[in-house]
Amino acid sequence: MSDRNIKAGDHSVMTVGLTGGIASGKSTVSRRLGELGAVVIDADAIARNLQQPGERGHSAIREHFGDAVIDPTTGELLRQELANIVFNDQVQLEALNGIIHPMVREETARLIEAAAPGSVIVYDMPLLVETGQHSDMDQVLVVEAPVEERVRRMVTDRGMADDDARRRIAAQATDEQRRAAATTVFDNSGRVQDLVRQVDEWWRLQGS
Numbered sequence: 639m640s641d642r643n644i645k646a647g648d649h650s651v652m653t654v655g656l657t658g659g660i661a662s663g664k665s666t667v668s669r670r671l672g673e674l675g676a677v678v679i680d681a682d683a684i685a686r687n688l689q690q691p692g693e694r695g696h697s698a699i700r701e702h703f704g705d706a707v708i709d710p711t712t713g714e715l716l717r718q719e720l721a722n723i724v725f726n727d728q729v730q731l732e733a734l735n736g737i738i739h740p741m742v743r744e745e746t747a748r749l750i751e752a753a754a755p756g757s758v759i760v761y762d763m764p765l766l767v768e769t770g771q772h773s774d775m776d777q778v779l780v781v782e783a784p785v786e787e788r789v790r791r792m793v794t795d796r797g798m799a800d801d802d803a804r805r806r807i808a809a810q811a812t813d814e815q816r817r818a819a820a821t822t823v824f825d826n827s828g829r830v831q832d833l834v835r836q837v838d839e840w841w842r843l844q845g846s
């Protein structure tokens with residue numbers, strides 16, 4: 639890895655933020671970077687863990703949103719119910735973000751701290767730019783795909799309703815805002831193997 643991107647000091651790691659709109663292809667990129675040797679931190683997974691029954695995110699959500707978002711039998715968070723509330727009401731979305739994002743940030747900092755010196759850490763965070771965390775990263779990778787293609791992927795691959803998909807896109811930064819924060823943009827408007835080729839090329843350049 640080039641010295642330029644390695645932080646000085648005992649805990650020398652390279653931090654790489656990875657972001658993109660929903661269904662742009664972030665998981666495909668992070669999977670590949672993991673195969674190539676990066677340490678991947680998945681913000682969505684951290685958030686979901688914090689929302690398990692008994693975890694602090696779960697209790698805080700229950701306190702704010704009430705029992706209507708909790709399954710009375712299993713105690714699990716009713717994710718679709720909560721999504722219906724927050725992606726239709728900006729004030730409630732900000733409340734949810736205010737509960738979960740500081741916890742995710744804390745957990746991420748802990749994982750970065752625990753990584754071995756010399757690691758390349760890829761922080762896969764859909765809301766990297768929205769939360770301003772791109773400024774903390776040595777590099778920022780942005781994955782792009784056209785909105786209509788992303789909606790198609792959400793509807794056909796994930797069974798999401800068309801208007802749910804569009805509401806989620808509307809709750810995120812625009813392509814322009816993400817691009818302005820990017821050190822590298824990956825184009826995922828083509829085939830998966832074309833995306834993987836761009837990732838491999840980026841990785842190769844870090845070693846030179």
Ligand SMILES: CC(C)(COP(=O)(O)OP(=O)(O)OC[C@H]1O[C@@H](n2cnc3c(N)ncnc32)[C@H](O)[C@@H]1O)[C@@H](O)C(=O)NCCC(=O)NCCS
Pocket residue numbers: 659660661681682685716717718720721724731734735738739742763764765806809810
């Ligand atoms: C509203 C919730 C319960 C819906 O759950 P669901 O299983 O449908 O979605 P999941 O969590 O798997 O997220 C899928 C994608 O939705 C988008 N998304 C999720 N939360 C948000 C948000 N607060 N703002 C904008 N987009 C979001 C992201 O692109 C994410 O990759 C859930 O997304 C949530 O709790 N969100 C708040 C926490 C959060 O911001 N997570 C994302 C980054 S830490």
Ligand SMILES: Nc1ncnc2c1ncn2[C@@H]1O[C@H](COP(=O)(O)OP(=O)(O)OP(=O)(O)O)[C@@H](O)[C@H]1O
Pocket residue numbers: 658659660661662663664665666667682764791795826827828829830833
């Ligand atoms: N180039 C592509 N062509 C066709 N389908 C693709 C392509 N890239 C990704 N997909 C599919 O689109 C969906 C979204 O891809 P992926 O899960 O990598 O995106 P993501 O950005 O991680 O999504 P999310 O924001 O929801 O976490 C997946 O079902 C994936 O298989």
